[in-house]
Amino acid sequence: MTNSNMTCEAFDAALPDYLEGTLDESMRASVEMHLRECVRCAGLVRDLENIREEAAAMPDLVPSKDLWKGIDARIAAPVIPLSARPERQRRFAPAWVGIAAAALVVSTAGITYTLTSRSLTKPERRPVAVAPSTTGETQLPLDTGSATQPSNTIAAASKGGSRSLPETRGPSGQRGGIPASLASQPQNEPSHSDAVYGKEIEMLQRVVSERKAQLDPSTVAIIEKNLQIIDAAIAQSRAALAKDPASMLLSDQLTHALDKKVELLRTAALLPSST
């Protein structure tokens, strides 16, 4: 098929695909014919290809200082990561709850969990691993003894010290710490993310149960009902995910549901007192 001469304008339009290599036969032939005849376009192609090559060959940059110390300090402090949304301040806490410095501090069984109005932020989306979790999805607990794991070193911002997670895993080579690629049997232990969510959920449930007596009963009922809805969604997603571990959809659904649970518990924890 003979192609009539291509204009530079048409060439410009075809250029991106030409560089990607996604033009069809006849278009490519047209382009190449044009390039043989047109200095401007040939120069353009050459320049862009040079840029592409030079970019691919760019050497690694080196930071001006060793960044490890900063990293080490952060991973040593067992703080549950929360992304910040500083412009949103929950007002219920300071005005209504009547607790000094807008902070709720719960000390239960030697664990201090500080929930401040500033920490009321949306948790980052954390994709959750496959393993069906043993962290119980409970309603607003009436008792505080709902420990699902012996979580003795919990994330409190003030606490330094050892990383909390090794408590729930054995030395490397056992339990939930091994990436699944190296584990030969399916994991039944709670995964890392489950542990992070699980701890936070557990702490929030404690805060809520401690406050339950002060909260308006009908609101508590609504919250419990919605927690059940969320728990059902979590259970459904987990069950489906166990059968199809690679599904991003199910993993996303599970993560969203867990996030919603944390968010709802936080809402409950900071509800205004009615007495």
Place this chain on the structure above:
Amino acid sequence: MKPSHLVIAVAMLMVLAPGAKGGAQDYERRTRIDTTVRLDRGGAVDLSLISGKIRVTGWDRQDVRVSATIDRGTLRFDANSSRVTLSVDESEDNRGHGRHNVGDARYEVSVPRGSRLILEAVSGDVTASGSQGEIEATSVSGDVDVSGGVGEVSVESVSGSVHAAQINGNLRAESVSGDARVETVTGNLEATSVSGNIRLIDVKSKDVRSETVSGNIIYTGSIDPGGKYSFDAHSGTIRLTIPPGAGAHFSVETFSGDISAPDFPVTVQPGKIRGRREGRMEFTIGDGRARVDAQTFSGSIVINSSGSTTRREDE
């Protein structure tokens, strides 16, 4: 300013001298506020109550007019040129039982356009219209209804419903068990619920995110080239109605439910084989520049064109 100072002074007197018997007029001031104060452009109006009703209306004067009553308990009022605050006094002499003794309050407040509203109720309804400024409105068990906001607007309730309309700016609408309804919004939109339905109508935004766990999501709005729209319902239907000329890349997934896009010619990406795979569909309509993600665990996903005669009427 004078009337408000007087009110505060009287209120303080009453608190400091609980035994003193106030005259009928003094008592009324505590339980009733009727005053007008000047507020600077863009000033803040901060109203909170426990039970009752808050109603705010924007007007063209540069004053805040407050008309408030409370059945039992005391009101606290504070004003300077940049902020007006009205709340229920909780530091009663009977501490610890303060809340029990506080009755219903009713606030009717007119605010200059452009004022920033901060409105909170525990078991009360919150309504605002025409303020043409930022709004942060929350209730625990009441409904929240705002219209005519500009800039950053947020409406939240736990067991009530939230409604926002005519918002020229970014909107965040959240409820737990109530519905979230939004009409005519420009700017980023985030609408979430746990067990409520979400209804987003006449939205012109480049960034929409909507999620519910158990409830339906209805979206009728534009699809801006380069925009990003994401809808997620764990169990519920997602129904999107978009303009016939829209161009977007869709990534639509459901674990158990149907996906249908009856009004659109769906073009598969050239050179890529994408089709149905276990309830997942990726397809492009128009120029494919926007990005639409819709996900459910159980529930159908329907994509209609607003120009189509087969469009279902929303309730």
Place this chain on the structure above:
Amino acid sequence: MQAASNAVRVPMGDSTDVALAAGGDRQAFERLYRTHANRVYSLCTRMSGSRSKGEELTQDVFVRTWEKLPQFRGESAFSTWLHRLAVNVVLNARKTEGTQASRTDESDVGDERWDVAGHAPMHIERMDLADAIAKLPAGARRVFVLHDVEGFKHEEIAELCGITSGGSKAQLHRARLLLREALER
């Protein structure tokens, strides 16, 4: 736990260190860090256009990596996984800074808007490619770095950045043209 200092250092592939680090071994993680730090730093710096931001982001990336490491299932090489995680961190960092930050610049292909500085920063004498990249408008810069420097494909870029692959191609082309213009002066 301290390795004997005079032991022969056997070059361990990443997988052993990954397993150890996932189990809580911070020294193993430091080794991973040392191996990959410069690559991550380069990506963060180039995508964000700033060295100081790049350093901050690099730390964020590794902190996040530490947290997510047990989820890594070996479905790809560790470096690939790390790379994607780094891109995610950089992109998400941008979202939280400044509620006013408009997202339109990265998606409006026809828009000739320049970067935040407001002026057309490309018309300066003779700069090298790295400088020119740093001066690209944010959206074009991100796509260019991801595609031409880091080697991601358009589909991956689209997924990571929340744009379409058509948009990614358009941004790439725009970036290259802008760079050409800057470099030939």
